[in-house]
Amino acid sequence: MKLNLSGERKIAAAGKLLEQALSSKVHPYQRRNMTDVVQRRDPYAALISTLAVETGVSEAEIRSIISVVGMDRASIIREARIIKRKSDG
Incomplete structure (x- = not known):
């Protein structure tokens, strides 16, 4: 600047x-470089944030999905969409 x-x-x-x-x-x-420091603490922070935006659920929900299904992207997206549908009614 x-x-x-x-x-x-x-x-x-x-x-x-x-x-x-x-x-x-x-x-x-x-x-x-605080974003670098945060990503060093949580290497999946960027992925979790991206998935949350992409699917429309919170990062906390993405983390809970990961704790159940693991790091398989397709499974995470599938479960997040199910949660999103249930919350939308």
Whole structure:
């Protein structure tokens, strides 16, 4: 992100960013890559999120389906669609 700022405004903006970085307990490089940190903790987070959006059920429901049927994508989608149909009435 580039900003067109004058010299004094650039210094003030840099100072503000530095203050924010120093006041935070998370290192600035880690904060910039928080999605990477989350995915390292849960390697299936992206898949679960994608399946939830694709099928229209919550991520918690996808996780419960996975606990029953395993990581077979077709089975997960089948079960999620059944849950979705039941919830829609």
